[in-house]
Amino acid sequence: MEGLKEIVRACTKCRLHLGRKNAVPGEGPAWARIVLVGEAPGRQEDEEGRPFVGAAGRLLDSLLREAGLRREELYVTNLVKCRPPGNRRPRSDEISACLPYLLSELSALRPALVVALGETAGRSLSQALGIEWRGLGEMRGRKRVGALGGRALALLFTYHPSAALRRRELGDLILKDLTLAAEIARGNPPGDPEDEPHSQDHP
Ligand code: SF4
Secondary structure (H helix, E strand, O other): OHHHHHHHHOOOOOHHHHOOOOOOOOEOOOOOOEEEEEOOOOHHHHHHOOOOOOHHHHHHHHHHHHOOOOHHHOEEEEOOOOOOHHHOOOOHHHHHHHHHHHHHHHHHHOOOEEEEEOHHHHHHHHHHHOOOOOOHHHHOOOEEEEEEOOEEEEEEEEOOHHHHHHOOHHHHHHHHHHHHHHHHHOOOOOOOOEOOOOOOOOO
16 A cells, blocks of 8 residues: 555646645555545645545544544545645546546455545446446435445445535534444444435435
8 A cells, every 4th residue: 555655646647746736645544444535635635645634624533533433443535636726626537547546445455335425436436336326415325335356345425524514414414424334334234224325314
């Protein structure tokens, strides 16, 4: 994983390297049971070269604590590793260029669960892992099982914490989903959550 981080820090495979201060590789222990995948680094992450250290990251940390999880026990990364200008959404060719790094991280870590944060990460990961994407409103709060390198990989979808900075009610939904993620990762989810929403409270 250290070798991969160095490759990411030096990467020039897409135009996003032109405006970055720092590429932002994933961060967390190799034994992490849960991997969180956001969309892209923001301004603060670009400054520091670390994922989820800005306002959205602070909210994420708070929600993780409420869900009974500690940031130190998770691996946190992004769909693309360099900040898009003005925090725009990453473009499809940028995602295609960067996706192999994320898939390499997931192959190496083999987590019990991947939690995709937000529409862009959710859709891209679904496509890469062979899961039909039906929009975040319908997909969130449900565990799905995809495949990576011939191995099953469980995913859960939820909103990105930056969305909850603008719409506070989404924070409650993210908290429910992270609580479910903790239960799945511990191996005792309530019932069989696959393909079943754990709440009907989509906004
Ligand atoms: S976003 Fe990804 S593919 Fe593009 S330059 Fe950065 S590390 Fe390389």
